[in-house]
Amino acid sequence: MNVNMRPSFRGQGVSFLTREEMEQIHSCTLDILNDVGLEVQHKEAREKLKEAGCRVEKKRVYFPPTIVEWAINAAPSRILLYDRDGNFSMDVSGRNAYYGVGSAEPNIIDPFTGENRLCNEEDNKNCVKVADAMPYIDYMMSQCQVYDHPKTSYEHEYAAMIRYSSKPQVVITADLESTKNVVEMASVVRGSLDKLVQKPLFILYCEPTSPFVCTKESVEKVMYMAETGLPVLYAPIPMNGATGPITCAGSIIQANAECLAGLIIAEVTKPGAPFLYGAIITNMDLKSLQPTYASPETMMESLAMSEIGRELYRLPTWGTAGCTSSKLADEQAVLEGTQYITLAGFSGANVIHDVGYTQFGLAHSNELVVMMNDVIGRVRRLFDSINMSPDYLAMDDMKEVGPKGHFLGQDSTLRKNADHWESDLEDRNEYDRWLALGGKTMGQRANERVKDIIENGKLNSLPEELDAQIVAILDRIDAAEKETMK
């Protein structure tokens, strides 16, 4: 891997909707928000929404167009994220594409035995270690549900991220209390809550339940983050044919309505609240009854959402890629993961998650993370596009070499070879050398890399004093958990 290469974060050229089509989606969404509305299972939120001008009937809230468009304009067009050490890390805006792992899978494909089994605390730590070692994974996200701690799994997931990686994060929490626990841990590392608000370390992941329900827990979390001034996302996951209409356009309209309801709740709570817009729309396979997660339809729908967010609403956007419905990190996984990572990057989604998500989210594969890291590296190189500056036209070289010569000894070849993408996972050897090296497939090499990182890699640990504080918070949470489990 060429670490000197200037990283690029922007690509373009992939689009699934014209400007007119986006306007049409928006117009239909205003109808749905006004006529169908959503069930908002949170009393205080309903009161605030009513005050703002929404029509409220029992738990049902109807959102008039003026409030929808007011909220869209009230939210900032970018979110800046800073790493664990307080250094600027991600400019979540425009077409900047960042990739992260995720998210909260109950099982893991054991890299040492190949077994598909429940995750434990050790896996949680190892997955962070592997993802932290990947140069093209820009941020962390909860990966393994920690079965040893059923009630406080999310706090344990978070503690591993902040203890063993310096990358910024997207965080999943169970409820308001666990959100506050996570904010407390992040504040300890930043120095204070004020400093965390000034330099956010993570975006909180929340979701409505499709179709058309804003659950109490999700609303509580959105309101808390908005009040605190920390960024939040509210990503619906309608499944075409099951929890959303079967058509792509229909589910986009529904998802847009559900996501905007979250945005409105955030902005009504505190105007200017930072909000990440987007959705995961995935058709259910109507034979197996499982979400497909990386079907062509899934990619079009979910990426069309980020397009709408950026082009029409000027909001920072959520994205998905690097995931698969395959049962392990096989050819299907690489095919689905690669296509999605490439399209997501070029469509300009900002915070693209779920790299390593296998079995439509039921299992985590570290091997897939390692291989997708390579794909992201390639995509970044593609973002560079063709350099057309004068010395890159190589006019002098061609004049110098002329017919029958070669370019191997040119000074420019020596210098500019460093521009070219290179991977230490891909194999470019001739056959005999490849065979001498063991004749391994890419999957086998990825597995070896994973095991090597787990066994020999150095943990990217927090300074001892801060680490002790995080452990103390975790101990307190665990003690409370034991109380409730009695």
Next chain:
Amino acid sequence: MSKLTELAACVEAGNVNEVVGLTQAALDEGNAPLDVLNGGLVEPINVLGEKFRLGQIYVPELLVASKAMKKGVEIVKPLLVSGAADAAGKAIFATVAGDMHDIGKNLVVLLLESAGFEVIDLGMDVEPEDIVEAIQENEDVDILGMSAMLTTTMYAMQDTIEAIEEAGLRDKVKIMIGGAPVNQVFADQIGADGYSANAPLAVELAKKLMQEKNK
């Protein structure tokens, strides 16, 4: 083609609008109500259920056909001698407290109904005491099905089973569970009678539990 064969074909094709007329026509042709029920309405659903299990058809085909079947059953049922068309079993289903993810549970309910079960669906986010109450209110219930999609809510299944035990109702119902974070180990741990990984398997499981219960 006899009207009975025509009715079966109509149910299998999911032609909801034609079922009522054809059911009546099959009865007018002189077929016994029980034969119309079994041959004209239930049999095509069994055929589709098997095709679905084998991955030959999509779930909406089965669901729309079930809708058609129900229309016909409404006409035939009053004509039957009581006891002639008993349900395959009676079940209560719920997504447990704290959990708003019920699409999987809904699919199981729909498939069970297609398989001839009578199902009371309590919906999502159902507290243990509400489930206990539902069992108390339904003397003839055979099965309780619970689902959860989150690791943080799956323990509500355990709480519910404990509440059922405390109410002295544990022997009344067979309990089956399902959902993304749970497995057979968890089912055994909390004292459930069965676990299934997906909706078609849940139907098999429910049938198996009925056999155990009727022993």
